[in-house]
Amino acid sequence: MDVRTLCLGILTLGDASGYEIRKMFADDAIGEVFDANFGSIYPALNRLTEEGLVVCTAQAQEGRPDKKVYSITAEGRTLFTHELMRVPARDRFRSEFFVILLFADLLPGDRVGDLIDGRIVHHQQEVARLEALARQESAGALNTPFMVGFGLAHHRLAVSYLTENRHLLENAGSPVAQIAE
Amino acid sequence: MDVRTLCLGILTLGDASGYEIRKMFADDAIGEVFDANFGSIYPALNRLTEEGLVVCTAQAQEGRPDKKVYSITAEGRTLFTHELMRVPARDRFRSEFFVILLFADLLPGDRVGDLIDGRIVHHQQEVARLEALARQESAGALNTPFMVGFGLAHHRLAVSYLTENRHLLENAGSPVAQIAE
């Protein structure tokens, strides 16, 4: 599923501009499972317009570029519902944090602990952010509680896993740690 | 962090061919947090060789292409340890499964349940695979137990989250479900 299809999906929830679509990826539940920048959203909307899957209405504004509001067409809606019926591609998870920890033995003594401390703080911040998002009762028809609940569960798990299992990496293989014993 | 750097890292664990590196991404703990295909591994190894970060020894074999075994050089090792000290990029998680569920209201009545059933089976299979991996006590120096433990915790969480929260999506907004009530 590419950015073009995702934009189409977001437009099933109501009209929006490219800027507003970008905000959804940044702030709303969909951002937990997909990302998209202006550099991919604007070309995607232009292509969808050419294909007749959306239509665009320019709204004049003072001192700013015209706001281009997109609406999905009947064909667009049909196409998107068909896209939803396809077998979903497998999840992709990529984490440099874990790659670094896999090579923890090559790091200086205190680096692993610092990294894990920072990561725990990060997950706690994510928990706070998602709790705020859950409180917002976001306007769109997206199934936000289900998705946000999963994100919360994930970040809470990460905090407890890191706290309970950091000993597997700290004082494990680094020469400095061994000397310190 | 790109495939080239990852190959360098894997070679800190011992000599290997491109084919063997690919197997690690497919079967070992590192595959939980990064993926790489032949199409990126082979060019990466050629580039590392040009840069003097690895050296290559061809081993003649009967009936097969020469096996090209790569060894990391001192410069390669130094470069990789410096790479490990960089601030890790944020994780990236992409899931078409969750995108589809965000638009559950557009799906026919039984589709959501089928999707979740399949997903639970998938996570159970991943649990089984990781339990087997944990039992293997893999040869490399990678911190496998920490990584595999995290993967296990993640997939087990997913099974229980989906089981306990599927009611948020099923019988929620689809017309068919509402008619059925």
Next chain:
DNA sequence: AGGTACATGTAAGCTGTTACATGATTTT
């Protein structure tokens, strides 16, 4: 005075995916 939000877009580049090409050996 500086940063953030609003608002759209292009272009170059990086990275990775997929399909193709080739073929023997081992396992089921």
Next chain:
DNA sequence: AAAATCATGTAACAGCTTACATGTACCT
């Protein structure tokens, strides 16, 4: 007899990221 494993590589393509280009208005 078919499928998986071993073994390397290229080329075309797809897709996304980043930087650049441009500017107003509001908030601190």
